[in-house]
Amino acid sequence: xxxxxxxxxxxxxxxxxxxxxxxxxxxxxxxxxxxxxxxxxxxxxxxxxxxxxxxxxxxxxxxxxxxxxxxxxxxxxxxxxxxxxxxxxxxxxxxxxxxxxxxxxxxxxxxxxxxxxxxxxxxxxxxxxxxxxxxxxxxxxxxxxxxxxxxxxxxxxxxxxxxxxxxxxxxxxxxxxxxxxxxxxxxxxxxxxxxxxxxxxxxxxxxxxxxxxxxxxxxxxxxxxxxxxxxxxxxxxxxxxxxxxxxxxxxxxxxxxxxxxxxxxxxxxxxxxxxxxxxxxxxxxxxxxxxxxxxxxxxxxxxxxxxxxxxxxxxxxxxxxxxxxxxxxxxxxxxxxxxxxxxxxxxxxxxxxxxxxxxxxxxxxxxxxxxxxxxxxxxxxxx
Numbered sequence: 234x235x236x237x238x239x240x241x242x243x244x245x246x247x248x249x250x251x252x253x254x255x256x257x258x259x260x261x262x263x264x265x266x267x268x269x270x271x272x273x274x275x276x277x278x279x280x281x282x283x284x285x286x287x288x289x290x291x292x293x294x295x296x297x298x299x300x301x302x303x304x305x306x307x308x309x310x311x312x313x314x315x316x317x318x319x320x321x322x323x324x325x326x327x328x329x330x331x332x333x334x335x336x337x338x339x340x341x342x343x344x345x346x347x348x349x350x351x352x353x354x355x356x357x358x359x360x361x362x363x364x365x366x367x368x369x370x371x372x373x374x375x376x377x378x379x380x381x382x383x384x385x386x387x388x389x390x391x392x393x394x395x396x397x398x399x400x401x402x403x404x405x406x407x408x409x410x411x412x413x414x415x416x417x418x419x420x421x422x423x424x425x426x427x428x429x430x431x432x433x434x435x436x437x438x439x440x441x442x443x444x445x446x447x448x449x450x451x452x453x454x455x456x457x458x459x460x461x462x463x464x465x466x467x468x469x470x471x472x473x474x475x476x477x478x479x480x481x482x483x484x485x486x487x488x489x490x491x492x493x494x495x496x497x498x499x500x501x502x503x504x505x506x507x508x509x510x511x512x513x514x515x516x517x518x519x520x521x522x523x524x525x526x527x528x529x530x531x532x533x534x535x536x537x538x539x540x541x542x543x544x545x546x547x548x549x550x551x552x553x554x555x556x557x558x559x560x561x562x563x564x565x566x567x568x569x570x571x572x573x574x575x576x577x578x579x580x581x582x583x584x585x586x587x588x589x590x591x592x593x594x595x596x597x598x599x600x601x602x603x604x605x606x607x608x609x610x611x612x613x614x615x616x
C-alpha cells in the first residue's frame with residue numbers, strides 16, 4: 234500500500250501551480266509573475282516530497298487548506314469588478330461538466346477494464362449526448378457560458394486547440410516519470426521531488442526568454458518552435474530504461490520540456506484575446522485557461538490508459554509482479570516486470586510528445602497573427 238500511495242508524492246502538491254503557470258501578465262515587461270510560478274512549482278515539488286516522505290501522502294492535500302484560507306482572506310482586498318446582467322446557464326454548466334467528466338472517466342476506465350466494458354461504453358455514450366447538447370444550448374442561448382462566435386477567429390481557435398494538446402505534456406510527463414522513478418529506480422518521495430527541480434528551473438528561464446522573444450517575433454514564430462522543443466524532449470524521455478543517466482538524460486530533457494512548454498503558452502496567450510470585445514475578454518481568457526485544464530485531464534487519462542494497456546499486453550499484473558519478485562529475490566521476474574512497466578511509461582511519454590508535435594503543426598497552420606497585431610492589454614493578467 235505504501236508504494237501505491239507514493240504515486241501522489243510529487244504531483245499532488247504542484248498540480249495547481251503547473252495548471253496556473255500560464256497566468257502571466259500580458260505586459261511583457263513584467264517577468265516576475267512567470268518567475269513566481271516557477272518558484273511555486275519548485276516549492277511545491279520539494280514540500281510535496283517532504284510531506285509524503287515524512288508524514289504520508291495525504292498531507293500533500295491537507296497543506297492546501299491553510300493556503301486556500303490565506304488566499305480567501307487576501308481576496309478581501311480585491312477591487313470589485315464591473316457587473317453585467319445575465320441569467321445563470323445552469324443547463325449548459327451541467328451538460329458540459331457531466332459530459333467532460335464522463336469522457337475522462339471513460340478513457341481512464343477503458344485503459345484499465347477494456348474498451349468494450351459496459352460502464353466504459355455508457356460513459357462514452359453519455360459524452361456523445363451531453364457535449365453536443367451543450368453546443369446546441371450555447372448556440373441558442375441569449376447569455377451563453379461559451380459564446381461560439383469566439384471560435385470564428387482562426388488565431389483564437391488555433392490557440393485554444395493547441396493549448397488543449399499542450400496540456401498533455403508536462404503533467405503527463407510528471408505523472409509517468411514519478412511512477413518510473415519510485416517503482417523502477419526505487420527513489421524515495423523526497424528524492425523524486427528533488428529530481429524534478431530542473432523542470433521548475435525550465436519554467437522560470439523559459440518564461441523570461443519567451444517574454445523577450447514575443448516582442449521581436451510573431452506568436453507563431455515563437456510558439457511552434459517552442460512546442461517542437463518540448464515534443465523532442467518528451468521523445469527523449471521516452472527512451473528511459475532500467476538504468477538512468479540523470480545528468481545527461483533526465484535533467485536536460487525535463488528542463489527542455491518545461492522550457493518549450495512555457496514558451497509556447499506565453500506566445501499563444503497573446504492571441505487568445507485578439508480582436509475580442511472588452512466585455513468578452515474575461516470569457517476568452519478563461520476559455521484559454523480551460524483549454525489547458527481540459528488538456529491536462531484528458532492527457533492524464535489518455536496517457537495513463539496507453540501506459541496501462543501497453544504494460545498489460547506484455548505482462549498482466551506487472552506492478553504486483555515487480556514487488557513480488559523483489560520480495561522473493563527473483564531477479565528474472567523483476568527484470569521482466571520492470572521492462573513491461575518501462576515500455577508502458579515510454580510509450581505514454583512518446584504519445585505526449587506526439588500531442589505537442591501536433592500542437593506545433595496547429596500553431597503553424599492556424600495562428601497567423603502578425604507582430605504588433607496582438608495587444609498586451611497594459612498590465613492586465615490573463616486569468
